[in-house]
Amino acid sequence: MFHALPVCFRVSLPLLLCLLVLGAAAGYPLAILFAQSVFPDLLGGSLDGFMDAYLRIGTTPELPEMILTSLGWAGAVTLVSWILGIPCGYLLARTDLPGKGLARLSLLVPIMTPPYILALSYILVMQEGGFADAVIGVPEALRAWFFSFWGVTVVMALASFGYVALAVEATLGSMPRRFEDAATMLGARSWQRAWRILLPLLLPAVFNSGLLVFLEALSNFGVPAVLGTRANLPLLPAEIFYLITSWPADFALATSLSSLLCLFALLCMYGSRWLSRLLGGGAFKPGQGADHPLGPAGKWAGWMLIGVLFLLSSVLPYAAMVLTSLIDNWGAPEQGLTLRHYGALFEPGARGFQALFTSLGLSVAAATICVLLGGYIAYVNVRSSGTLQRILDGIALLPRVIPKIVMAVALILAWNAPWVPFNLYNTVWMLLLAYVVIYITDALNYANASLQRMGENLEHAAAILGAGRFTVFTRIVLPRLKPALLAAWLTTFIVCMRELVASILLLPPGVDTTATFIFNQFEQGAIAEAMAMATVTILVTTFVLVLFQLKRSSRPSP
Numbered sequence: 001m002f003h004a005l006p007v008c009f010r011v012s013l014p015l016l017l018c019l020l021v022l023g024a025a026a027g028y029p030l031a032i033l034f035a036q037s038v039f040p041d042l043l044g045g046s047l048d049g050f051m052d053a054y055l056r057i058g059t060t061p062e063l064p065e066m067i068l069t070s071l072g073w074a075g076a077v078t079l080v081s082w083i084l085g086i087p088c089g090y091l092l093a094r095t096d097l098p099g100k101g102l103a104r105l106s107l108l109v110p111i112m113t114p115p116y117i118l119a120l121s122y123i124l125v126m127q128e129g130g131f132a133d134a135v136i137g138v139p140e141a142l143r144a145w146f147f148s149f150w151g152v153t154v155v156m157a158l159a160s161f162g163y164v165a166l167a168v169e170a171t172l173g174s175m176p177r178r179f180e181d182a183a184t185m186l187g188a189r190s191w192q193r194a195w196r197i198l199l200p201l202l203l204p205a206v207f208n209s210g211l212l213v214f215l216e217a218l219s220n221f222g223v224p225a226v227l228g229t230r231a232n233l234p235l236l237p238a239e240i241f242y243l244i245t246s247w248p249a250d251f252a253l254a255t256s257l258s259s260l261l262c263l264f265a266l267l268c269m270y271g272s273r274w275l276s277r278l279l280g281g282g283a284f285k286p287g288q289g290a291d292h293p294l295g296p297a298g299k300w301a302g303w304m305l306i307g308v309l310f311l312l313s314s315v316l317p318y319a320a321m322v323l324t325s326l327i328d329n330w331g332a333p334e335q336g337l338t339l340r341h342y343g344a345l346f347e348p349g350a351r352g353f354q355a356l357f358t359s360l361g362l363s364v365a366a367a368t369i370c371v372l373l374g375g376y377i378a379y380v381n382v383r384s385s386g387t388l389q390r391i392l393d394g395i396a397l398l399p400r401v402i403p404k405i406v407m408a409v410a411l412i413l414a415w416n417a418p419w420v421p422f423n424l425y426n427t428v429w430m431l432l433l434a435y436v437v438i439y440i441t442d443a444l445n446y447a448n449a450s451l452q453r454m455g456e457n458l459e460h461a462a463a464i465l466g467a468g469r470f471t472v473f474t475r476i477v478l479p480r481l482k483p484a485l486l487a488a489w490l491t492t493f494i495v496c497m498r499e500l501v502a503s504i505l506l507l508p509p510g511v512d513t514t515a516t517f518i519f520n521q522f523e524q525g526a527i528a529e530a531m532a533m534a535t536v537t538i539l540v541t542t543f544v545l546v547l548f549q550l551k552r553s554s555r556p557s558p
Helices: 007-038 052-059 062-094 100-112 115-126 131-135 140-146 149-158 161-173 178-185 190-219 222-228 236-245 251-279 296-326 340-345 351-382 387-401 404-415 428-453 457-464 469-497 501-506 514-523 527-554
Strands: none
Touching: 007 052, 007 251, 007 351, 007 387, 007 404, 007 428, 052 062, 052 251, 062 100, 062 149, 062 161, 062 190, 062 236, 062 251, 062 296, 100 161, 100 296, 100 527, 115 131, 115 140, 115 149, 115 222, 115 296, 115 514, 115 527, 140 149, 149 222, 149 296, 161 190, 161 296, 178 190, 190 236, 190 251, 190 404, 222 236, 222 514, 236 251, 236 404, 236 501, 251 387, 251 404, 296 340, 296 527, 340 351, 340 527, 351 387, 351 428, 351 469, 351 514, 351 527, 387 428, 404 428, 404 501, 428 469, 428 501, 457 469, 469 527, 501 514, 514 527
């Protein structure tokens, strides 16, 4: 339909539409957040109190310490994830370790597990009178270590090291082996090959995966709220949450801390990009070569490493979760097993059933909107150029790096402002909007990657024959994007089903999602019901994942 417009306008109208949508969804709330942090009474119509909230941060002794602790904790999580993930990635990409398929699956399980469920499960294991006490007895020194900075760090790293391992494996898999072979022929030893050849080439992947882990840790709300409070470890996301939800709410301080969190995330992203360009990397032609053979001791050590990590990141927490959901009376001296906690979830009118229904509806709707909207925005972005395209590219980057709790706070301010003519805040539609804004990133990433590999010949031919942009997109681009968008839909559905921080901040009173139900029930002492819901949620997302895989594998090869 755009071909009927003047040429100059025809080129810019899709860009303008995409800019308007993304600007209203992400740019406007963040602008309000930053303005509110500078002028605390802005929404009340006053410009008084310029920078007062930032001055309070400087003059409140515990806040600078908390900021440094949060940065240090995120850095420690990244470091531990590198230590655990890089050897796993090397084993999968460069050795003849048997059973690599199972090893890769063992890395995916913790990635698919919400970190707050991992933290809840470990609390059940390590707390006084928990599962570990019942089986082997936990030394007090070990318990004290677990409920400390490094214990919380290890739990978060167990949920994150798989990202590093898979990134390292993908990079090594695409890297030619002739450099290592040449070095071997020249007499280089293993450590020399690793230090002089592999490490410099791996640095971009290591930094990029580290950035992902750092940002996830810095913005994660579940682990600090669940485990950090029990370890007396105050962290920024949990503090922002309590500033908003405690009475009286302190939005001025919450927005200033959110702005700082956002600033740290942007600095980390640009710093990582700069380091990646500075320290090396580059494009390679994929090369094939023989895997480095491992002796029996090497294979045993490799599987011991992967097995221990799988035990700690998946088997132990999942066993604690399922067993707790089956215990008849948590805390009683005599324990029996029962399914009544699952039955209570599915009773007609039960809160658990409503929470599951709400999560399913929101997740399906959010994933569908993200895929349709993200696919079109990615198409316009990749197929355009100029100043407007660069602005669109910059705004599309925001949901990718802005911490989720910051975006949730920004949405509260933006849609609760006095000039908004309709009541969106405090409704379920507000949460749907938040899901779309926060998780449209996956659709943009999948569609961008697919479009950049896709030739434009068919699109040009259709344009020559008179097809407009909309026709080209729906009849030519969208069918070719289908595999990428299906993957994006699945990813978005899964992350929305387990989403916690936006749900807990934006849900109207009396409404639950699965994540808020788990969080609230656990905090109120209904631990078995919380773990039953956690088990059901993971089973539902696993069922959808398996269904998609079966559907994909049943299609004939092109």
